[in-house]
Amino acid sequence: MEHFYPEVYISEEDLSLRIAEIGKAITDDFQGEEVTIVCVLKGAFMFCSDLLKKIDLPVKLDFIQLSSYGEGTVSSGNVKIEMDVSDSLKNQNVIIVEDIIDTGLTMTTLKEMFEVRKPKSVKVASLLFKPSRNTHPVDIDYLGFEIEDKFVVGYGLDYAGRFRELPYVGILNAGN
Numbered sequence: 001m002e003h004f005y006p007e008v009y010i011s012e013e014d015l016s017l018r019i020a021e022i023g024k025a026i027t028d029d030f031q032g033e034e035v036t037i038v039c040v041l042k043g044a045f046m047f048c049s050d051l052l053k054k055i056d057l058p059v060k061l062d063f064i065q066l067s068s069y070g071e072g073t074v075s076s077g078n079v080k081i082e083m084d085v086s087d088s089l090k091n092q093n094v095i096i097v098e099d100i101i102d103t104g105l106t107m108t109t110l111k112e113m114f115e116v117r118k119p120k121s122v123k124v125a126s127l128l129f130k131p132s133r134n135t136h137p138v139d140i141d142y143l144g145f146e147i148e149d150k151f152v153v154g155y156g157l158d159y160a161g162r163f164r165e166l167p168y169v170g171i172l173n174a175g176n
Helices: 012-030 045-052 105-115
Strands: 007-010 035-041 059-067 080-083 093-101 121-129 142-146 169-171
Touching (some): 035 105, 045 093, 093 105, 105 121
Parallel strands (some): 035 059, 035 093, 093 121, 121 142
Antiparallel strands (some): 007 169, 059 080
């Protein structure tokens, strides 16, 4: 069986260095307080795992899974909760960990849903951001990399369920 590997866009080393910086920033911002990390499944799991190791604070971990695509490849414009967090989030410092923010619809909706739950604070950590596609502006408190409008995979991001296992972020070329 022939194996195809996408072209490296952000290397494993660059990811590691930037995630360490984000972890330090979170540690500095919350100095001694507990934070609740909410990992957006499935794409953010690798980023979230590595980020947790770089945060020097008491950390609680929870997960949420959302869908805005249904059966199609274009967003339906509606965000649906597939799996909700298990904790109430009330009076907690919440950091939503996302793999990529492009249009901003999912993150805007998620932040609105969380604000109703009365957390102490809600911050956003995103590995990637595509400003050229952003139609729902959202504040990203901890950003890994701003990228061009390219289809990226690896480091948790997938195409049809494939390539999540790559230790780098790669560009999926249409010709492959």
